[in-house]
Structure formats: C-alpha cells, structure tokens
Amino acid sequence: MSHTVKPPPASAPDARDTAPGRRVAFTLVADADPGTLPRILEFVAKRGLVPLALHSRLTDDTLAIAMEVGDLPQAETDHIGRCLGQIPMVARVTVAELAATASAAELVAAE
Numbered sequence: 001m002s003h004t005v006k007p008p009p010a011s012a013p014d015a016r017d018t019a020p021g022r023r024v025a026f027t028l029v030a031d032a033d034p035g036t037l038p039r040i041l042e043f044v045a046k047r048g049l050v051p052l053a054l055h056s057r058l059t060d061d062t063l064a065i066a067m068e069v070g071d072l073p074q075a076e077t078d079h080i081g082r083c084l085g086q087i088p089m090v091a092r093v094t095v096a097e098l099a100a101t102a103s104a105a106e107l108v109a110a111e
Contacts, residue, residue, distance in 0.1 A: 026065075027064070028064075028066075030087070033089045035089070036065070036087075041054075049071075054067050
C-alpha cells in the first residue's frame with residue numbers, strides 16, 4: 001500500500017512591520033575578532049533582511065563597522081541597537097537615521 005504525503009501549506013509571508021524608504025546606519029567599534037562580523041550580521045539576517053551596505057575597517061586591534069539597513073521601523077531599530085551593544089566584543093554602538101544622500105561608509109570614514 002502506498003500513499004502520498006502532502007507538504008504542509010506554504011506559510012503566509014512574514015508580517016513584520018516595515019518603514020519603506022527609511023534607512024538606518026549602525027556604526028560600531030569592536031575588537032578585531034573573527035566572530036565580530038558574523039555576530040553583527042546575525043541580528044539583521046534573522047529578520048530576513050540583507051544590509052544595504054556593510055563597511056569595516058581594521059586599525060590595529062580595533063574594527064570600525066558601519067552597516068546600513070533599509071525599511072526598519074523605529075522600534076526594531078532600537079531593539080537591534082540594544083542587542084548589538086550586548087555583544088561582548090562590541091565597545092560602542094551608534095544608531096543614526098540616514099538622509100537620502102548619506103551612506104554608512106561615510107560614517108565609518110568620519111570615525
């Protein structure tokens with residue numbers, strides 16, 4: 001006897017809130033550790049997002065990172081900022097809403 005197993009129905013698209021067109025830059029100063037960037041990216045990736053831009057610069061034993069993310073509402077932006085600040089190798093996190101012509105890479109260059 002054989003039977004066909006049907007896969008479960010496709011789930012509805014993620015119903016998370018978005019803020020279309022809103023761009024946010026997270027700038028961080030962290031230890032130069034191989035696990036730093038993956039840990040930072042995790043907070044964006046687990047929300048199904050891909051950074052619009054990511055820039056890092058290594059100076060001695062310090063890593064300056066700027067990550068630009070789009071369409072994040074304020075509450076989610078605040079939450080991600082707090083989570084990034086709890087990563088052990090992160091010394092400082094700054095969150096800024098970007099103007100239409102600004103980029104996250106410019107924020108790292110200004111550090």
